[in-house]
Amino acid sequence: MNLKYEECIKACLECLKACNTCFDACLQEDDVKMMAECIRLDRACADICAFAIQAMTSNNPFVKEICQLCAEICDRCAEECAKHDHEHCQNCAEACRKCAEVCHEMSL
Numbered sequence: 001m002n003l004k005y006e007e008c009i010k011a012c013l014e015c016l017k018a019c020n021t022c023f024d025a026c027l028q029e030d031d032v033k034m035m036a037e038c039i040r041l042d043r044a045c046a047d048i049c050a051f052a053i054q055a056m057t058s059n060n061p062f063v064k065e066i067c068q069l070c071a072e073i074c075d076r077c078a079e080e081c082a083k084h085d086h087e088h089c090q091n092c093a094e095a096c097r098k099c100a101e102v103c104h105e106m107s108l
Contacts, residue, residue, distance in 0.1 A: 005056040008067065011095075011102040012049040012056075015074060018095035019046040022081060025088040038080050038089060045077035045096060052103065068107035074100035 023042035026035040052070040055063050078096035081089040 005063075005106070008102045008106045009053050009056050011099040012053045012070065015095045015099035016046050016049040016053070018092040019043075019049070019077065022088045022092035025086065029086070035084070038084060041073075041077040041080045042092065045073050048073045049099065064107045067103040071100045071103035071107060074103065 019042040023039055023046065026032070026039045026042065029035050032039075048066075048070045052063075052066050054060075055066045060066065074096040078093045078100065081093035081096065084090075
């Protein structure tokens with residue numbers, strides 16, 4: 001595995017886990033409808049993080065573009081999760097912000 005990808009892969013993995021935890025916990029909330037956008041973005045974010053990990057580990061020629069898109073989706077997910085007081089949402093927002101930062105650096 002390419003060492004320059006190591007930090008980004010780690011951040012994507014943490015974000016993927018946080019999004020899946022948040023997604024699952026949001027489905028358990030009393031007002032699931034209020035959490036709909038959070039759930040939708042958790043899924044999108046987890047999917048792009050998984051794809052970015054796959055791209056980095058296979059040395060995909062579009063890694064920079066994929067990481068740029070990952071950073072954008074992570075930013076959006078962090079924005080949405082930060083609106084909710086639930087611990088799982090706040091943890092997810094933090095993981096997304098960190099992942100967005102590292103992915104953005106990778107895309108330059």
